[in-house]
Amino acid sequence: MIEPRPQLEGISMYSPGKPIEELQREKGLTKILKMASNENPFGCSPLAEEAIREEMKEMTRYPETTSPALALKLAARLGISSDQLIFGNGSDEIIRLLTRSYINQGDEVVMASVTFPRYKTNVLIEGGIPVEVGMKNGTHDLDGLLRAITNETKMVFVCNPNNPTGTIVERQALKDFIEQVPSNVLLVMDEAYYEYADSKEYLETLSLLDDYPNMVILRTFSKVYGLAALRIGYGMMHPGIVHQLRKVKDPFNVNRLAEAAASASLEDEAFLIETIAENREGRRYLTRHFEDMGLDYFTTQTNFIMVDVGFPAEKVYEELLNAGIIIRPGHLMGYPTMIRVTIGQDEENESFIRELRQILNMEVLPVKEERGG
Numbered sequence: 001m002i003e004p005r006p007q008l009e010g011i012s013m014y015s016p017g018k019p020i021e022e023l024q025r026e027k028g029l030t031k032i033l034k035m036a037s038n039e040n041p042f043g044c045s046p047l048a049e050e051a052i053r054e055e056m057k058e059m060t061r062y063p064e065t066t067s068p069a070l071a072l073k074l075a076a077r078l079g080i081s082s083d084q085l086i087f088g089n090g091s092d093e094i095i096r097l098l099t100r101s102y103i104n105q106g107d108e109v110v111m112a113s114v115t116f117p118r119y120k121t122n123v124l125i126e127g128g129i130p131v132e133v134g135m136k137n138g139t140h141d142l143d144g145l146l147r148a149i150t151n152e153t154k155m156v157f158v159c160n161p162n163n164p165t166g167t168i169v170e171r172q173a174l175k176d177f178i179e180q181v182p183s184n185v186l187l188v189m190d191e192a193y194y195e196y197a198d199s200k201e202y203l204e205t206l207s208l209l210d211d212y213p214n215m216v217i218l219r220t221f222s223k224v225y226g227l228a229a230l231r232i233g234y235g236m237m238h239p240g241i242v243h244q245l246r247k248v249k250d251p252f253n254v255n256r257l258a259e260a261a262a263s264a265s266l267e268d269e270a271f272l273i274e275t276i277a278e279n280r281e282g283r284r285y286l287t288r289h290f291e292d293m294g295l296d297y298f299t300t301q302t303n304f305i306m307v308d309v310g311f312p313a314e315k316v317y318e319e320l321l322n323a324g325i326i327i328r329p330g331h332l333m334g335y336p337t338m339i340r341v342t343i344g345q346d347e348e349n350e351s352f353i354r355e356l357r358q359i360l361n362m363e364v365l366p367v368k369e370e371r372g373g
Contacts, residue, residue, distance in 0.1 A: 091233025166300030
């Protein structure tokens with residue numbers, strides 16, 4: 001048998017949330033609630049749907065390789081230059097482009113111990129060395145990350161808000177951290193969930209981009225805009241970094257339908273506002289019930305919550321599957337008694353709480369409440 005690259009030893013295939021179709025086949029269930037992958041339960045903008053239908057007339061043609069029209073529109077919205085933008089097949093492709101472009105064999109890359117797993121995977125594929133720093137109550141330890149930087153460090157990842165814990169780091173602490181990262185180290189700020197953050201302590205780093213040419217900011221249309229199936233994300237960075245990444249990206253990495261849907265989504269501010277408001281209401285509902293049940297949880301600034309159920313996460317996960325509800329068990333993320341649940345629509349949240357109470361043998365209280373109460 002032909003041997004693969006040695007870097008692939010010990011690397012597992014990415015494990016997404018269990019697909020609805022797979023659970024239907026396994027359990028013979030007709031109604032499934034998928035609350036595992038942090039998708040937008042409220043759909044996408046009607047303008048995006050209309051743009052997709054229109055763009056299907058051009059299905060036989062390749063897209064433009066750098067998405068220039070979308071870049072101009074998004075740059076104007078963000079207040080940056082279009083040559084500071086690069087688009088990817090999801091923002092995780094841009095992670096791969098960064099490691100492919102900048103990581104050599106033996107280079108160190110600093111990251112949190114519990115964060116988006118594709119950082120570590122892509123570093124390993126390129127022969128780099130992931131340096132993982134422990135968490136502080138589900139939050140990045142910024143001082144620990146700084147201490148981990150050595151002469152061998154090439155890149156640092158900070159996911160803020162963090163996936164899978166949903167937490168953020170404090171505004172001033174992050175400003176201080178960014179200032180102290182050496183200028184010869186690439187600092188990658190992953191802000192895939194930034195639209196959901198409403199804390200006064202959240203620092204949106206875009207305002208700092210021009211001051212730190214070693215900083216990269218990643219965002220996506222998969223979450224709040226509801227375009228997960230189309231796979232389109234973007235990165236903001238110094239034009240010189242964009243130039244390097246374009247050398248290693250696939251020529252037509254973002255498809256025409258994704259470009260059209262993303263462009264249309266930018267015009268629908270009402271959908272964005274409504275999604276954020278609905279998510280905030282769902283967050284309030286779930287956390288109130290967790291508190292009523294005496295369950296600890298990480299304070300989230302995202303569209304998902306990690307909650308400590310006090311029992312083996314795998315067991316609770318399986319019981320919820322039996323009820324047709326898909327969540328993510330925390331034992332796969334270093335939290336053996338926690339589960340991560342995506343905030344859903346009202347009826348989805350209510351069903352989840354009802355089943356969780358039964359699984360934990362707690363009194364089943366009324367789960368429907370006045371909105372905003």
